[in-house]
Amino acid sequence: WFLQTKERRYSEIKAFLWDISQGSLTKQLRELEADDIIKREVYPEVPPRVEYSLTSKGKALIPIIDLMEEFGKEFGEKE
Template identity: 50%
Template sequence: MGTLIDPMFCPTETGLGVIGGKWKGMILWCICRKTMRFNELHRMIPSISQRMLTKQLRELEESGIIEREVYAQVPPKVEYSLSSHGQKLKPILDQLEDWSREYLEQRQQD
């Protein structure tokens, strides 16, 4: 007999739950392009508070999407980059960006 699947379970919702929200998409868009320090990210997304940026980065790190590397120096240096698991998201995020550009162009024409 086949495995029963919970009709309320949707893998897409799981993925969107991990990377969704107001700020995670923008954070990932930045980090997908290059390894970044906290202040660089904050400059790229000036409308996010430092507290919220910290919270979102921690959630992405806990989810295994990004890595936080701390360098033992004074002043402390911390860099954020995609983890190996996060690297698998890059083509998906690139496709989502392409889709979004097409969508916005189409909406402007309507």
């Protein structure tokens, strides 16, 4: 969802998901890349710049994620 509007660097994703460990985030990003949901692009700079973006398959999931959010808001736990 966080990648739907633009590509993001690892540090931006980590800041957004502040409570996830670096190892867990790296593992999840690798799994999403292996499943062709996100694309990882490394730019040959010093220091190297890495950006993550959605693939067309990943973009096709956005409406489903939005529906899941709506469902959670309507039927999720009420405090």
